[in-house]
Structure formats: structure tokens, C-alpha cells
Amino acid sequence: MSKDSVKLLNFWPSVFGLRVHYALDLKGVSYDYQEESLPNKSKELLEANPIYTKIPVLIHNGKPICESLVIVDYIDSVWPGSHKLLPEDPYEKAVARFWADFGDKKLYDAGSRLIRAMGEEHKKAGKDFKWALMKIDEALGTIAPGKPFFGGDAMNFADVALAPFICCFKSYQKVGGFVLPGPEEWPNLYKWVDAVNSVDVIKISTPSDDKVAEFLERYRKHATRAA
């Protein structure tokens, strides 16, 4: 039986790259890792993702797959046996996809603006970020009441899509100059955070809150100076 060749091209602070790490690690897939330097992208990255020249890229048996959620979907298809990420039921699948997409449209978007913007736009980004977390707290209560994850007892597609933002919470609060509401206001969210942080394989690739905060603060200094 030939061995699969699996390689992840990534940049360690990327929440999108972390999604791919989580999917592979939850399934116990072994893979090579290549850290990319974004001002100095490797020839391999440029050839693997000519459209966007961005990480993450998964290279499986020589074929590149790009865009984090497309990659996670692909991983779930190719390695279905261990830890299925997408539910079998089409409606539950659609709900999982909806919340994964919410991570991009609302959570990432607000976080990104929080890092890059100034003044009024910065304030609004903070409000939007808190709104997004509130919606996630509500969703957890509706979709999987009494359970730790969107996927119930185990992480699913939605959990993998959203969990990478957890290590950025400290950074966003620092940059945004606010403190997030606590577990009294968002009980489901905090239970979910604890549950994610308790999953052993999640710890393998998650950078520390402080390391992320240091990176994002430097990034913000650079981004706002250039504005």
C-alpha cells in the first residue's frame, strides 16, 4: 500500500491555516509542515496557489488544494473514517457550513478590521466582533443544547472553522481596548472554549495567546502606520 504524501504550507499565526491543522490532527493524519515567510513566499507556494498566492495550501500526493474550508471539506472526504467532520444529514451539514461561513463573513471580518482600522471604524469593528461571539453563543445553545461542541460530543466542521479564533481572543481585546463579556453572559461560548482547549490534538498546533498577541500588535503598528 503506497503511503499518502501530505504537506501543509502555512504561516503560523493564520487562523485559516489552523483550521487545516485541526482537521488533520483530529483525524490523526500525518503530514509534513512548511512554514512560509509571507514577504518571501516559496516557489512551491506560488506554483501551488497561483490565483491567490496565499496560505494555507494542502498538497496531497502532489495536488494542491487551496482555501481553508475547501481544504477541510477535502480532508473530510479523503479521510472519512476517523472523526467525521461533516454530518451525514443534509440539513445538519448545511447548518455546519453556515456557521463555518459565519466565521469568515462576520468573525474574521470584524477581527481583521479591529487590527487594521482606526477611529470610528475601529470602534465599530469591536462592536461587530462582540456581536459575532454573541451569535456563536446563541447558536451553540440552539444547535447542540447541553453539549460542548457544534458537533455535539465531538468537534465538527463548524467547530474546526471557528475554534482557531479562540487563541486570538486575548489579542482582539488588547487591540480593541475592551474586555469580553464573561461566562454569565455567554455560558455556551465559554463551555465551548474550555471544551476545545481540552482536546489533546488541538494543543499540538495552537500557538499561545501571548505569541499571537505579540504578533498582532506588531502587525497593527505596521498596518496603521502605513494607512
Add this chain to the structure above:
Amino acid sequence: RMGEEGLKLLTFWSSPFACRVRLALDLKGLHYDLQEEDLFNAKSALLLESNPVHKKIPVLIHNGKAICESMNIVEYVDEVWPDRGTGFLLPRDDAFARATARFWADFVDKKFLSLTAASFKAAISSGEEKERANDEMIQDMVALERFLESQGGVFFSGSNTSMGFVDIAASFLPWWLPTYTEIGRLRVPGPDTCPLLHRWIAAVKDSPEAKAAFPDQQELLDFTKVRFEEVKKRFAQ
């Protein structure tokens, strides 16, 4: 056979997102109620209940459950009714081909339906900024042409006769390109640079399902002209 009872689509006639879902439903030969939402005056209670997070159309309601986000709805429809009508929209047995289709559907969304897209920036800006953004938009269309070429058929699905996932994602373009040129005053690549894309446009416009799903071209132009002024004001620096 899974019942279509109570299949309802909450829609708006000039939404490219809603129209492409209609196209998917029609290609599958499904029967459904169409509920036109009055987006500019009052969204219906059903819409607000069905999509409380985004409050947007399209929403598909099936057996009392709401599915939101247009390409998410198309995937749902493809999974629940895989063999109906035109057959499956996403490649069934090839995970890499599926990933490729999802990538290019997402490309269409990022490049032609997003407020951060070059196409949008080109439309609302002027002078050198407009020209640069327009050039970028043309490169995006050339990228689509290259992908279409690699698929080896009339449609992005690779088939000469049936549309697939990427075709449905991009299906609004034949009706929206004239709004880019006439209202956005943008340059678009012609049949000399993008012959396959133009052949695809003609094939989509010829499809009876697409003709039924998408609005009358002149009505769309008239409506877009009015909306565009408001949009420009909102986004102009």
C-alpha cells in the same frame, strides 16, 4: 423519494444570489413556492425567523427548516435530490474535482459578488484607481477563461450540455456584465481574449432554466442604474 412538499424559496427578483438558487432548483426539476420579499420596505416575518442572523435572501425552506447562503442551498439541494433533473451538480466520486469546483465557485463570489472585489472597486472609483481595478477585474476573468479551458467543455462542469456547481455559481454573469459595462463603465474582455467565456455566456443565456431564473436585462439595467447611485454615495471616499 424525498418529498418536495412545502419547498419555498424566499427571493428578490434582482438578487444574483437568489436567482442562481432558482436556477439550481429548476435544473433539478423541483416544484417550489416563490416568495418575493419586499427588501426595501419590510422584510417578512418568515424571512426574519428563517434567517435571524443575516436577515438576507435567498432562504430555502424545506420541511419547515431554513437553509441560508446561496451556494450552501445549492449544495443542500444537490445532496437531497442528487439524481433529479439534470443530475448531480458537484462531482460525486472525485474529492479533488469537488474541491476544485468549490474553489472556483468561491472565486466567483470573491471576485464578482464581494464589496472588496476589484470589480466593485472599479465600478465605484474613478481615474487611475478605476483603471487599475478594472485591469485586475479583467485578469480575474482571464483566470476564469483559463479554468474553463482546462475543463474541456462548454460549461465549467466540463460537459457540453449540463451545468454544474461552478456554472450555477457564475450563472448571474451573463446578465450582470452589461451592468458593469453600461453602468459601471467598465471594460470587459471580448471574445478575442476570452472566447470560451463568451461561448459559455451564450450557452447560459440560451438555457430555458436560466432565462426563467434571471431577470429581464433591461429591467435589471434600469434598476441597477438607480441603486448604483445610492451605493456609490455610501462607499465613495
